[in-house]
Amino acid sequence: MRCQNLVCGLVLLLALGTSTVVQATKPEDTAATRAQGQVLFERTCLFCHGATGQGDGPAGWFLGRYASPRPRNFTAGSFKFRSTPSGDLPTDQDLFRTITKGIPGYMPSFASLSEAARWQIVAYVKSFYPGFRTETPVPLPLVGAPTPQLAESLDRGRALYTSFECHTCHGTEGRGDGPVTQAGELKDASGLQIQAADLTRPSSFKNGASLPDLVRTLLTGLDGTPMPSYAARLSDRETDAWDLAQYLRALSAESVP
């Protein structure tokens, strides 16, 4: 394989980045694992997600009662933060990542729990939706590699932002004030009003703000919200997704890791 050192290095990093968080201590998904997960869940998650996992815990009832988002209802089988195609279930790694990192503004990080404990919780969360027993979620490939933030890359990214009509929801400047958002027409899966994200504030991105995180968001969309998947649109040219992600990063002066 011939490639420039910088690009290869980055791809390698990506691979490491995902595999180190994962595997290591993942227990088998057995009744015993789920039972351990249940104990942890009832201690740490029940408050928001409820004993039956329907997002109706004592706090959850207040949280997002009138405004999106409500704590996730795990029995619905719809998840926002996935590596899989629109409408598919998340992988175990996706759930593990969400629990580990938390959701900025809405859910604390549970990185303080041991990895084994987080995997046990993953097993229990999956038991709320029968589809997890019959479906095998497969991640979308992250095609290509990050483009260096060159002027051309940003120009291509800007052109894609326009031709993909991101501004309809996110606004021309990316402030989350597109005409459809301003008209109050965007609703989430529970019929609650939802805002398109303010793209100039990457620290508030729920699905992460690194380049690979952004590419993942663009490919998969956020199920249960109006944010659509652009996977079919971004498969024409390997660089497209990365150019667009670079442009999103450039929309803000905020520095993100």
Place this chain on the structure above:
Amino acid sequence: MLLIALFIAVILSNVQESLAETEQGHGAVNVHVLYRGTVPPPTEVKVTRDPETCGTTIYRQSITVRSPSGELKDAMVMVEDIHASGKEQTRTQSMVLSNSKCSFSPHVMPLQTGSTLEIQNLDQVMHNTHITHELRTFINVAMVVNGRPVAKRVANPGLYRVQCDVHKFMEGYVLASEHPYFGVTDERGSAKITDVPAGEHDISVWHERLGQLQAHITVPPNGEATATFEFHEDGTGHSRRMNR
């Protein structure tokens, strides 16, 4: 010994089953759906986006009837109590759902599970085709101008709701059936379901605004059963049936 006996028993029962089936035969179901009452005037929706493609006002007519007979279009019809045996002719195929002139075409679409839904955009504006099944997202894809179609297999039976978040007035429905015995009424309010196993069946009719009606019919071998459904303005309805 016991095993062999069992084996024979299984073969025998299979033979009997297939005999019974050929004896029973198949018939057709003619469905006629009517609406009795005044048709509500179309809702006027002011279009705030993409008027060059969508127009400035959309008149949303949720009940399409032919006057004066009251024949109701776009009612989906399904045999309720049959389970696919795997032996019948399937109707799994590629079904095209178009975003066209800021509406979904067809507006309602029955299909058999295992079929592929192929979504395309014929308009010069972006749509996002957002389909949900109960509480779960089936797909939410950005359909940019001149983009390629997006295809996805429909695995689970049930009613799917089709929406576009960018154009709130767009809506459509997909009904996925586990078996091939379904249809949708045309301008004359009729639908015909063929090759239905002879015998007694429940059939149901579903309309997005008027709800659901059910009837019990007997399909004669090599004959036809007719069921007429009537939806009423006050939300009630009834059905008549006839076998030939």
